Amino acid sequence: MSDSVIRFSKDNNFSDVIEKGLMNNIARKAKDASRILSTASSAQKNNALSTIADNLLKHSDFLITENKKDLSDSREKGISGALIDRLEINPKRIASMTEGLKQVASLNDPVGEISHMWKRPNGLSVGKMRIPLGVVGIIYESRPNVTADAAGLCLKSGNSVILRGGSESIKSNRAIEKIIRESIEASGLPRDCVQVVPVTERKAILEMLKLEDFIDLIIPRGGEGLIRFVTENSRIPVLKHYKGVCHVYIDEFADLKKGLRIAVNSKVQRPGVCNAMETLLVNNKVAKEFLPDIHKELVKNGVEIMGCSNTCEILGDVKPASETDWYEEYLDLKLNIKVVKDLDEAISHIGKYGSMHTESIVTESYSNANYFLNRVESSAVMINASTRFNDGFELGLGAEIGISTSKIHAFGPMGVNELTSTKFIVLGDGQIKE
Amino acid sequence: MSDSVIRFSKDNNFSDVIEKGLMNNIARKAKDASRILSTASSAQKNNALSTIADNLLKHSDFLITENKKDLSDSREKGISGALIDRLEINPKRIASMTEGLKQVASLNDPVGEISHMWKRPNGLSVGKMRIPLGVVGIIYESRPNVTADAAGLCLKSGNSVILRGGSESIKSNRAIEKIIRESIEASGLPRDCVQVVPVTERKAILEMLKLEDFIDLIIPRGGEGLIRFVTENSRIPVLKHYKGVCHVYIDEFADLKKGLRIAVNSKVQRPGVCNAMETLLVNNKVAKEFLPDIHKELVKNGVEIMGCSNTCEILGDVKPASETDWYEEYLDLKLNIKVVKDLDEAISHIGKYGSMHTESIVTESYSNANYFLNRVESSAVMINASTRFNDGFELGLGAEIGISTSKIHAFGPMGVNELTSTKFIVLGDGQIKE
Numbered sequence: 001m002s003d004s005v006i007r008f009s010k011d012n013n014f015s016d017v018i019e020k021g022l023m024n025n026i027a028r029k030a031k032d033a034s035r036i037l038s039t040a041s042s043a044q045k046n047n048a049l050s051t052i053a054d055n056l057l058k059h060s061d062f063l064i065t066e067n068k069k070d071l072s073d074s075r076e077k078g079i080s081g082a083l084i085d086r087l088e089i090n091p092k093r094i095a096s097m098t099e100g101l102k103q104v105a106s107l108n109d110p111v112g113e114i115s116h117m118w119k120r121p122n123g124l125s126v127g128k129m130r131i132p133l134g135v136v137g138i139i140y141e142s143r144p145n146v147t148a149d150a151a152g153l154c155l156k157s158g159n160s161v162i163l164r165g166g167s168e169s170i171k172s173n174r175a176i177e178k179i180i181r182e183s184i185e186a187s188g189l190p191r192d193c194v195q196v197v198p199v200t201e202r203k204a205i206l207e208m209l210k211l212e213d214f215i216d217l218i219i220p221r222g223g224e225g226l227i228r229f230v231t232e233n234s235r236i237p238v239l240k241h242y243k244g245v246c247h248v249y250i251d252e253f254a255d256l257k258k259g260l261r262i263a264v265n266s267k268v269q270r271p272g273v274c275n276a277m278e279t280l281l282v283n284n285k286v287a288k289e290f291l292p293d294i295h296k297e298l299v300k301n302g303v304e305i306m307g308c309s310n311t312c313e314i315l316g317d318v319k320p321a322s323e324t325d326w327y328e329e330y331l332d333l334k335l336n337i338k339v340v341k342d343l344d345e346a347i348s349h350i351g352k353y354g355s356m357h358t359e360s361i362v363t364e365s366y367s368n369a370n371y372f373l374n375r376v377e378s379s380a381v382m383i384n385a386s387t388r389f390n391d392g393f394e395l396g397l398g399a400e401i402g403i404s405t406s407k408i409h410a411f412g413p414m415g416v417n418e419l420t421s422t423k424f425i426v427l428g429d430g431q432i433k434e
Numbered sequence: 435m436s437d438s439v440i441r442f443s444k445d446n447n448f449s450d451v452i453e454k455g456l457m458n459n460i461a462r463k464a465k466d467a468s469r470i471l472s473t474a475s476s477a478q479k480n481n482a483l484s485t486i487a488d489n490l491l492k493h494s495d496f497l498i499t500e501n502k503k504d505l506s507d508s509r510e511k512g513i514s515g516a517l518i519d520r521l522e523i524n525p526k527r528i529a530s531m532t533e534g535l536k537q538v539a540s541l542n543d544p545v546g547e548i549s550h551m552w553k554r555p556n557g558l559s560v561g562k563m564r565i566p567l568g569v570v571g572i573i574y575e576s577r578p579n580v581t582a583d584a585a586g587l588c589l590k591s592g593n594s595v596i597l598r599g600g601s602e603s604i605k606s607n608r609a610i611e612k613i614i615r616e617s618i619e620a621s622g623l624p625r626d627c628v629q630v631v632p633v634t635e636r637k638a639i640l641e642m643l644k645l646e647d648f649i650d651l652i653i654p655r656g657g658e659g660l661i662r663f664v665t666e667n668s669r670i671p672v673l674k675h676y677k678g679v680c681h682v683y684i685d686e687f688a689d690l691k692k693g694l695r696i697a698v699n700s701k702v703q704r705p706g707v708c709n710a711m712e713t714l715l716v717n718n719k720v721a722k723e724f725l726p727d728i729h730k731e732l733v734k735n736g737v738e739i740m741g742c743s744n745t746c747e748i749l750g751d752v753k754p755a756s757e758t759d760w761y762e763e764y765l766d767l768k769l770n771i772k773v774v775k776d777l778d779e780a781i782s783h784i785g786k787y788g789s790m791h792t793e794s795i796v797t798e799s800y801s802n803a804n805y806f807l808n809r810v811e812s813s814a815v816m817i818n819a820s821t822r823f824n825d826g827f828e829l830g831l832g833a834e835i836g837i838s839t840s841k842i843h844a845f846g847p848m849g850v851n852e853l854t855s856t857k858f859i860v861l862g863d864g865q866i867k868e
Contacts, residue, residue: 035785035811038811039808039809112808118830120828120829120830124819124823126829126830129807129808131811131841131845133841133842134811134841216840216841216842217842231669232669235665235666237671237840237842237843255864257864258863258864261864261866262864262866265866265867266866269866269867351469360860373563373859374473374546374563375473377469377472377565377568377857378857379857379858380857380858380859380860381857381858381859381860382859382860382861382862383860383861383862384861384862384863384864384865385558385860385861385862385863385864385865385866386862386865386866386867388866388867389558389860389862389865389867390858390860394554394867395554395560395858395860396552396554396560406650406671407565407567407568407650407855408567408650408651408671408842408843408855409671409842409843410855411565411855411856411857412857412858413858421841421842421844421845422845423811423812423813423814423815423845423846424813424814424815424824424829424846424847425807425814425815425816426794426814426815426816426817426819426823426824426829427816427817427818427819428816428817428818428819428820428823429818430689430692430695430696430818430819431818431819431820431823432695432696432699432703432819432820432822433699433703433704433820433822433823433828
């Protein structure tokens with residue numbers, strides 16, 4: 001563990017350590033470590049990942065003991081329910097962290113990849129080579145598994161990472177950090193490529209967001225408030241993930257059986273996540289046939305429905321949707337339903353109320369599928385598939401560090417490739433510019 | 435021309451129009467236009483580009499008349515020399531603008547491109563499709579040709595553009611804008627996809643930088659002061675281009691004839707640009723042989739030399755380089771020379787003093803070339819080639835909207851591809867998540 005950290009836990013108070021340049025020190029060490037990590041071989045990085053996985057498993061008792069301190073501190077503060085559940089580390093969750101690290105080890109190393117080279121008229125060969133970003137800062141809320149997941153993805157892609165988790169999970173995160181850093185060092189790589197910010201004050205985030213000379217990218221993961229706070233205060237580029245207001249559109253040419261299955265799955269398979277459907281759009285021509293069937297299925301699954309006037313008329317006993325409902329990310333067993341007159345109305349509804357996350361059309365019409373695919377401006381646009389497939393694992397990226405809902409640098413789930421950049425490489429034979 | 439613009443030029447003063455939401459209005463119209471432009475066909479966009487080129491040529495007299503007003507206003511303000519030269523529009527420069535637009539028309543359309551698709555175990559086909567960013571804001575200094583170049587690149591890549599040029603060139607930019615907008619409209623596309631900010635106050639930039647809901651990317655082009663101002667004040671992602679402190683390293687295994695040619699070309703072919711060499715690094719083992727030869731060539735070309743102590747010893751009459759000289763972007767016939775003991779010292783000098791722009795190694799050693807290529811962290815890393823090749827045209831991108839010296843979104847010259855993002859497309863057959 002670094003000197004500054006030991007000093008802090010002995011005799012300084014939080015603000016003091018921050019004033020004394022704690023964040024600057026962490027970021028500088030991260031940058032130095034990133035220079036070494038950027039040229040580490042795939043074998044070295046994969047070895048470090050496996051060692052971390054083995055050691056997390058081996059030191060399960062230590063992790064669970066430290067986590068129990070966080071859990072009891074949180075209960076004392078009156079935290080309960082879902083938050084406590086997310087905070088808990090148990091053998092199953094440790095197994096899942098180690099499994100994740102092993103999966104990341106098995107991915108292709110993006111660093112050094114050159115997808116193609118081209119020849120210039122003067123004989124120069126030009127290509128683009130993938131390179132790490134450098135130092136990534138991750139600011140997240142209380143799930144301690146993010147600490148291991150994010151460290152693994154950053155290590156694989158050759159980046160140092162600075163992890164700033166929620167205050168409730170500080171002891172759990174520090175315990176995971178300890179095991180990760182010792183494992184990295186045992187693998188011959190610099191331990192400073194993974195650092196957990198050891199203080200829990202918000203001021204530490206503000207300090208972190210100023211360190212543009214050392215940190216290359218900030219990824220906030222959490223509620224909209226956190227993300228806005230980070231975006232407004234950062235001089236470093238931020239990859240944002242705002243809400244997921246996802247839509248399924250049942251086209252007039254839909255196979256209604258597929259539509260039923262896809263719509264129900266998109267809503268109920270796991271309603272509390274960002275790629276769950278929040279609004280169902282149904283073409284007017286099939287509404288009378290489709291709505292009663294889906295209504296029955298949704299009610300059976302405990303879904304509360306808010307409908308447009310047409311939906312209310314067809315279904316009778318559903319609640320009318322208000323204008324603000326269409327913008328809502330319920331993350332719950334609640335669903336808006338709107339009847340639209342055509343594909344264009346569906347697309348403009350999505351453009352107005354959606355959050356550019358995930359939209360799916362159910363149709364057997366080639367032309368309508370193609371029209372939807374090319375016109376909808378979301379990070380994932382699907383044909384005849386559940387919106388629940390928009391995550392890094394399901395799309396085949398292996399694992400994800402987050403989902404970007406803005407188009408700069410990355411759009412949609414971000415895997416190891418999205419934690420890299422490219423540089424031009426130019427192979428000459430003495431060429432000069434005339 | 436838009437209503438707000440006409441109203442402004444008749445009776446409002448600058449601040450008033452800004453207060454009344456001028457920038458917000460411009461940005462909103464740009465966003466609306468971008469939705470239409472994003473689905474325009476390549477033929478429509480190319481037709482618009484050719485029409486603009488033809489009309490710029492046809493209305494040369496109008497452009498030159500308006501430009502003369504800027505020139506005389508600037509001379510009255512005491513501006514002279516290089517600045518006046520950059521500001522001037524003449525038949526040759528109009529020809530070069532139209533040539534640029536025609537070249538952009540001939541490039542492949544990046545929008546809609548799907549480079550490959552992969553199959554998931556559940557049968558889903560997944561791919562990434564290129565899409566426009568939306569609205570790009572360009573903030574630049576006094577060269578009016580940027581107005582036409584940037585408009586062309588944004589149009590080709592399906593983006594609306596808001597152009598905020600230097601105050602000295604406002605009449606020239608408005609004249610170019612008028613022709614571009616009329617040509618776009620004549621081609622059946624929305625004229626609001628190209629807008630020049632009609633006011634010259636800095637306050638307009640500040641307003642623009644707040645409009646994150648409408649503008650997707652800001653590209654500042656100009657001096658370091660402008661770029662820092664934009665970065666510090668923007669809530670919108672900024673693609674930065676700081677300085678170019680470029681290096682050539684003459685390795686111990688260099689072909690010294692190639693080295694001489696490449697080093698001289700990198701310095702003198704056009705010293706005032708960002709990809710010109712500012713520091714020459716020479717391996718100690720070849721310094722005594724190489725330095726007198728290059729010295730002679732550089733002196734012949736009028737280059738002033740600042741040397742490290744070894745260089746001064748070998749060459750006798752050169753000025754010693756100070757610590758700050760190594761950071762300097764001279765943009766002039768001035769050059770630092772440093773003798774290094776090996777490849778690692780060359781690479782760490784570049785890491786410490788360089789600006790991640792362009793570096794070239796001259797060597798016949800496969801291992802050293804490879805080592806340099808993989809370890810140097812710059813937007814273009816070259817072997818046996820002049821640093822002057824780091825621009826969009828020379829690298830084969832067709833044309834460039836700028837050069838990014840930070841690694842987020844794009845690194846190095848940015849062509850039409852770098853003005854796009856990608857969305858995931860998912861083609862299913864009724865798949866749901868189990």
